[in-house]
Amino acid sequence: MSRPIFVAAWFSPWSERARFALDHHRIDYHEESYVPLLGEPLLRLRTRVFRGQLSVPVLLHDGRVIRDSVEIARHADRVGTGSPLFPASAEAEIARYVELATGLMEAARVLSMPRMANDPAVRRESLPSFVPTPLRSALLPLAGLGAAYVARKYRLGSRDPNEARATMRRALERLQAELRGRSTLLSDFTFADIAAAVALTAVRPVEHPVIPLGPGMRAAFTDQEMAKEFGELLAWRDRLYAERRSTPGTASA
Known part of the structure; x- marks a missing residue:
């Protein structure tokens, strides 16, 4: 292989x-x-x-x-090895959570992309790590073109920011209600948990070595109001990353 x-x-x-x-x-x-x-x-x-x-x-x-x-x-x-993320008995439930998480991420993109496009610090941080530091300022126009390209590709300009925010709130309320203080959404850890945890980047990015965001990018993805309102969800996500998110080539906890 x-x-x-x-x-x-x-x-x-x-x-x-x-x-x-x-x-x-x-x-x-x-x-x-x-x-x-x-x-x-x-x-x-x-x-x-x-x-x-x-x-x-x-x-x-x-x-x-x-x-x-x-x-x-x-x-x-x-x-791969390790516990399955898509057990046959939970296929329908996993699909439902994936759909919910995807809708949350799509709505969040409507709000986060303009923040990224309009902030030079964010554009600098969005350049790939292989770009040398001395060249980052010179390549800021390239980062701006990339952000504009993504906005056109997904037709973000045609989306209503208020409706996107309402979509985010509905998804977060459902996740919070269905989690109900448990450690996983279903009886075991599955891809439903991964999808939901990653989607919460839309509210506030997790602090973890696999996602080395700079302060500008972190601010662009953070919604202070929702982060305060859905603090329990974010705390769940942070625990899940600490316990389950391995770095490349290592086993999960």
């Missing part, structure tokens, strides 16, 4: 939930940073997707192209 190649945007919650699953199953993969706009031509060539929308994360493994974060997690379930 060849070593998988994981193409991802380091700050994207979609990439993080696939990465979480890969690391949970202790899969040895090579991660490549995807740069919006600039990285798309090469990604299209490698995936043979020449028309339509293409986004990350993408996993390239043994001749397969796996293009969706949930499908990447399912693939990790099949080829």
Whole structure:
């Protein structure tokens, strides 16, 4: 079996939930940073997707192209070690939580992308880690183009920020009501927990070595009002990351 190649945007919650699953199953993969706009031509060539929308994360493994974060997690379930994230008895419930978490992330993107696009400090921090420090200021226009490209790609300008915020609140209220003080959403740790925990980046990013956000990026993803209102959810997420989130190549706690 060849070593998988994981193409991802380091700050994207979609990439993080696939990465979480890969690391949970202790899969040895090579991660490549995807740069919006600039990285798309090469990604299209490698995936043979020449028309339509293409986004990350993408996993390239043994001749397969796996293009969706949930499908990447399912693939990790099949080829990795450790407890399953998609037990057959919980498929319907997991799918429901994934849908809820995805809606939360999509709504949050409507609010966070303008903050990223309008703040030079955030644009500087959003550049991939391989960009040398002396070049970061010179490449700020590139980061701005990337943010504008993402906004066009997902038609964020046509979304109502107030409706997006209301969607976020409804999703958070459901999660808080259904968690009810438990350590996991279902009887065991599953991908439902990963999806929900990662989606809470929309309220306040977790502090963990796998997500090394700078202060500008952290502020862009933080909603102070909701962070205070849904503090119990964030505390649950922080505990789950501390107990379950392994770093690449190591086992979960």
